[in-house]
Amino acid sequence: MKRSDTLAGPPPPTPAELAQIARIAHDEAGLVIGPSKTTLVQSRLARRLRALDLPDYGRYLALVTAPEGQDERRRMISALTxxxxxxxxxxxxxxxxxxxxLPPLVARARSGGRIRIWSAGCAAGQEAFSIAATLAGLLPDPDRHxxxxLATDIDPHVxxxxxxxxxxxxxxxPVPPDLRRWFETTDGxxxxxxxxxxxxxxxxxxLHAPWPMAGRFDVIFCRNVTIYFDVEAQHRLWQRFATALSPEGWLFIGHSERIPAGLPFHSVGVTAYRLSGAAGQTPCR
Incomplete structure (x- = not known):
């Protein structure tokens, strides 16, 4: 943000306004925003207030809590993410x-089977295309199988x-040299x-709303997403991932995240887990 933008922006949210923003962010997307995050909230949301020509956070909150404010609530969550x-x-x-x-999954695809992978919290898509390139390194014609x-995110802008x-x-x-042939470079x-x-x-x-996907996934990547959630929301998400995975499916999470004991996963590497036994048999909700 330019310094001139900061100077021209609205006054910081009051403690009460910050608390209300935090409640909305938690209820909508499981985000945790503490009392010390006034500067972060102001820097993320000031542009929204200027775009809407609103003078302060009180007016902004009146909008996002009104029935007609649903679209702006989504934009608010995107800005805070x-x-x-x-x-x-x-x-x-x-x-x-x-x-x-991938090797057993690729063998299955070669025999006419399917592979389903989910990149949850995909941001601008680099993770999903890294997965795709890794797969293409083992199966040079992945689009023929x-x-x-599936790559999902809460933020429509990214x-x-x-x-x-x-x-x-x-x-x-960062793309390994042997996989660069799957990418194209131009002057632009x-x-x-x-x-x-x-x-x-x-x-x-x-991720905190109902999921429309009916089938199960062989692999789920959800990395550095739950660090913004409270413990209860994290636990609920890990459980939902367990029901969304095929039996003995794989889950990759972020470097600062951990799956707690008591959930149907076992560690298979650094922040990599596998669904234990038949734990994935419960239908996904």
Whole structure:
């Protein structure tokens, strides 16, 4: 944010306004915003107030709590959500994906079976396309098989960037050399090739709302998403992932996240888990 933007912005939210914003963010998306986050909230939401020509957070809250404020509530949650991603972030996950997770799934796809992978909290799409490229390294024609990677996020703005699939050429630096052939570079930037784009679909989804997906997933990536949730919301999400996975499915989470004891997962690597036994038999809700 430019310094001039800060000076021209609305006054900071009062403690009561910050508490109300925090309640809405928690109820809508499970986000935890403490009393010390006044500066963060102001920096994230000041642009929304200026865009709407509102002088203060009291007027803004009147809008987002009104029946006609549903769209602006979504924009508020998007503004408060941090979206950080890069290609092949946490490379050990992709090494495990390549060496242990995908080989039996690829064999199944070659025999006419299906592969379903979910990138939850996908941001601008780099994670989903990294998964797709890892898969293509083992199965050079993934778009000719029954393979789908669902990539979801709560923020429609970053989803628009993900669907465009256009990145700076420098963004491809973390892509392993043997997988770079699946990406294209031009004078204007870089992005995944057609065979990768064909197997990835992007959808808007609030992880705390009902999930419309009926089938189960072989693999779920949900990394550095639950760090913004309270313990109860985290626990509820891990349980829902257990019901969304196929038996013995795989779950990858962020470097600062952990699955607590008592849930039907067992550790198979650094922040990588596998569903235990037949724990995934309960229908997804």
């Amino acid at each position: 941090t979206n950080v991603s890069q290609f092949f972030r946490e490379p050990h996950h992709f090494a495990l994906l390549r060496d242990r997770v 029954d393979i789908r990677i 989803l628009a960037l993900a669907r465009a699939a256009s990145y700076d050429a420098a963004d491809l630096a 930037g870089a992005g995944p090739g057609r065979s990768l784009r064909e197997i990835v679909s992007f959808r808007e989804l609030n």
